[in-house]
Amino acid sequence: METSRETVTIQTPESVRFQYVLAGVGSRAAAYLLDTVIRYVSILSIFVLATLLGSLLPDLDPTGIAEKLSKTWIMALAVLAYGIVDLGYFIFFEAFWNGQTPGKRKQGLRVVRRNGQPIGWLESAIRNILRAVDIVLGFYPLGLIVIFFSRKNQRIGDYAAGTVVVVEEKWKVFQGKSRPRDTKSLIHPEIENYLTLVDPSQYQVLKSFLQRREEMDEGHRHELGRLLARQLLEKWKIPGRLKGSYEVFLEEVVALYEERKRAI
Amino acid sequence: MIFVADLYAGLQDGGREKIEGVAAVENNESKRVVLRLMGLQQGASEEKLALALQRIYKGKTQEDLRRALLGLPLVLARNAPEQQAQKIKHFLESQGAIVKISLPASQAASEPDSVSPGASPEPESGEVRQPYAGEERRSRPRVSKGIGLHPMGIGEILDRSFHLLRDHFWLLFLIILIPQVIYFLVSQGLRLAFTGGAAMSSPLAMGVGFGITAFFSAIIFLIVQFWAQGALIDAVSETYLGHSASVGGSYGAMRKRLGRLIGTMVLMGLLLAVPIGVFGVVGAVLAMVSGFLTAILALAGVGLALYLLLNWLMVDKVVVLEDTSWMRALRRSKELMTARTEDGFWKSTKMKASLILLLGFLIGFGFQLLFQLPGAVLGLLGKGSAVVATLFNMLNIAATSLATVYTAVAMILYYYDIRVRKEGFDLKMMAENL
Numbered sequence: 051m052e053t054s055r056e057t058v059t060i061q062t063p064e065s066v067r068f069q070y071v072l073a074g075v076g077s078r079a080a081a082y083l084l085d086t087v088i089r090y091v092s093i094l095s096i097f098v099l100a101t102l103l104g105s106l107l108p109d110l111d112p113t114g115i116a117e118k119l120s121k122t123w124i125m126a127l128a129v130l131a132y133g134i135v136d137l138g139y140f141i142f143f144e145a146f147w148n149g150q151t152p153g154k155r156k157q158g159l160r161v162v163r164r165n166g167q168p169i170g171w172l173e174s175a176i177r178n179i180l181r182a183v184d185i186v187l188g189f190y191p192l193g194l195i196v197i198f199f200s201r202k203n204q205r206i207g208d209y210a211a212g213t214v215v216v217v218e219e220k221w222k223v224f225q226g227k228s229r230p231r232d233t234k235s236l237i238h239p240e241i242e243n244y245l246t247l248v249d250p251s252q253y254q255v256l257k258s259f260l261q262r263r264e265e266m267d268e269g270h271r272h273e274l275g276r277l278l279a280r281q282l283l284e285k286w287k288i289p290g291r292l293k294g295s296y297e298v299f300l301e302e303v304v305a306l307y308e309e310r311k312r313a314i
Numbered sequence: 315m316i317f318v319a320d321l322y323a324g325l326q327d328g329g330r331e332k333i334e335g336v337a338a339v340e341n342n343e344s345k346r347v348v349l350r351l352m353g354l355q356q357g358a359s360e361e362k363l364a365l366a367l368q369r370i371y372k373g374k375t376q377e378d379l380r381r382a383l384l385g386l387p388l389v390l391a392r393n394a395p396e397q398q399a400q401k402i403k404h405f406l407e408s409q410g411a412i413v414k415i416s417l418p419a420s421q422a423a424s425e426p427d428s429v430s431p432g433a434s435p436e437p438e439s440g441e442v443r444q445p446y447a448g449e450e451r452r453s454r455p456r457v458s459k460g461i462g463l464h465p466m467g468i469g470e471i472l473d474r475s476f477h478l479l480r481d482h483f484w485l486l487f488l489i490i491l492i493p494q495v496i497y498f499l500v501s502q503g504l505r506l507a508f509t510g511g512a513a514m515s516s517p518l519a520m521g522v523g524f525g526i527t528a529f530f531s532a533i534i535f536l537i538v539q540f541w542a543q544g545a546l547i548d549a550v551s552e553t554y555l556g557h558s559a560s561v562g563g564s565y566g567a568m569r570k571r572l573g574r575l576i577g578t579m580v581l582m583g584l585l586l587a588v589p590i591g592v593f594g595v596v597g598a599v600l601a602m603v604s605g606f607l608t609a610i611l612a613l614a615g616v617g618l619a620l621y622l623l624l625n626w627l628m629v630d631k632v633v634v635l636e637d638t639s640w641m642r643a644l645r646r647s648k649e650l651m652t653a654r655t656e657d658g659f660w661k662s663t664k665m666k667a668s669l670i671l672l673l674g675f676l677i678g679f680g681f682q683l684l685f686q687l688p689g690a691v692l693g694l695l696g697k698g699s700a701v702v703a704t705l706f707n708m709l710n711i712a713a714t715s716l717a718t719v720y721t722a723v724a725m726i727l728y729y730y731d732i733r734v735r736k737e738g739f740d741l742k743m744m745a746e747n748l
Binding site for chain 1: 359468470480683
């Protein structure tokens with residue numbers, strides 16, 4: 051296994067290499083924050099339930115067994131439940147959900163073994179029991195410094211368990227609200243003659259613009275559309291003016307390019 | 315299809331609208347020239363240029379000017395006094411335009427230096443004033459090839475901040491450490507001067523002396539602090555966009571913008587203080603009537619302060635990276651912070667900023683603990699020792715610097731993320747590199 055700054059490349063015994071993006075402190079902290087909220091809500095629910103049980107059970111139980119259970123015992127059980135939730139939450143979810151907790155899933159992170167295989171109960175238990183060392187005095191001071199010097203962003207628990215946290219999806223592709231243009235009714239059919247001049251990187255920029263234009267504000271959207279359309283027109287040396295807007299022209303270029311790509 | 319549109323002639327037909335100053339010195343005997351707007355500098359904003367043109371062509375609307383910009387190059391003036399044309403050229407160039415001055419066609423035949431209509435839009439380097447460090451980057455933000463800019467989530471912004479901090483640790487840490495060290499030295503100097511004993515004859519003289527020294531050291535600290543803040547923004551921006559940066563270079567790049575940064579930040583502070591002060595006074599009066607009303611007012615005051623602070627969160631970045639200052643910088647920051655780029659409450663710009671600040675604070679606090687713990691242990695072991703006290707203070711400085719720098723880096727990256735989403739900043743850069 052070789053690593054670069056932000057990625058980890060794993061080679062399988064079949065000599066197949068695949069690359070993961072390593073999760074950094076930020077996304078892990080965001081996931082941890084969400085998990086902490088879930089854990090504390092669960093723990094709070096347990097204590098509320100225990101308190102209610104402590105006060106209501108003697109009245110509800112006609113056999114009198116509950117009388118024998120003092121409030122102290124109920125609270126002791128609640129504390130035990132707290133311990134189980136606090137520690138067990140991470141162990142349980144990571145082992146059962148293939149290295150993910152609800153927080154990690156939301157952030158698109160996953161714990162895997164260093165060879166890329168999914169983690170089991172043992173790895174999950176080791177990395178989460180050692181969390182107590184990383185988190186000593188709260189806010190992960192030790193964990194942070196170990197990650198800072200680690201080439202694979204590993205904390206002490208990760209080193210011991212032989213695991214790494216990877217990003218499952220780098221970023222979501224923004225689909226946009228507009229539908230792809232129908233290539234049967236084009237305003238600029240002559241575009242087809244120039245498609246060979248569009249290179250993949252140019253197509254990528256055009257596609258990204260069309261996907262993300264809804265996010266942009268009006269002025270910049272217009273300016274960027276104009277810049278991209280002008281670049282194409284100047285490169286193709288098309289005489290005359292555009293019949294529609296810049297964006298319609300770009301939509302048609304992308305639609306025809308994709309159609310051609312599919313045909314090939 | 316490039317054509318020369320005679321905007322100036324069109325404006326002359328309107329009768330009222332002439333270039334300011336061109337009219338004022340019309341009777342001047344100086345050399346007459348043709349002023350042409352040839353194009354936009356790489357990365358310059360059409361909107362910003364339209365705004366600048368509106369200051370010259372007062373009768374024209376933004377929409378008119380934006381439409382006129384579609385037909386570049388434009389003739390701005392056919393017969394303008396040279397001195398005035400130079401002024402307008404400098405102004406428009408600072409707003410991202412490429413402007414050319416040439417002799418009128420009648421004189422051009424005899425003068426070889428003239429520019430023919432439709433000439434390629436290249437800036438005449440000889441005439442453009444020398445840009446100061448970093449200015450070129452702002453007007454033409456260069457992004458090194460291979461630098462992946464794209465819309466990021468909160469986690470990724472914080473991840474990249476961490477990577478940036480790790481990759482350029484000494485650069486960023488030293489930039490932020492300098493004002494802390496200066497403050498430390500000044501405060502230690504003061505402590506020695508005023509607790510050293512018989513330096514002052516009377517308590518009154520000692521008090522006055524201390525007050526004056528404290529005032530000046532606070533001013534010095536403020537200046538150095540803002541300088542470091544600007545230098546950090548410059549360094550993070552340079553390294554994030556794939557260029558090299560140095561402590562000296564980043565401090566140097568801030569020299570000419572420091573006044574504007576301090577002024578804008580002080581203005582922001584005053585604008586924040588005024589409504590809070592009003593709330594305070596009204597609250598004090600209401601306290602005599604009802605405690606409940608005072609509590610509600612206090613909550614409203616905190617809400618207003620938070621709202622304003624979030625609106626102006628990008629002011630320092632705007633001043634340093636966009637060369638804008640004062641109220642325009644405050645407006646620009648608000649414009650960025652109110653951009654609706656994603657749907658949903660949790661993904662609103664302000665909410666994302668708050669979450670980044672919260673997580674940045676927590677991670678920064680972790681760093682802080684790491685440095686403060688040995689200091690605290692030392693403090694317990696060597697109580698009363700000057701060496702231990704100094705070491706304790708130095709560890710504290712390092713801890714505060716680390717905690718500050720991480721959140722600051724995250725906020726600079728968030729500034730770029732808003733621009734990537736709102737303005738397609740990355741796509742523009744990619745398009746220009748094609």
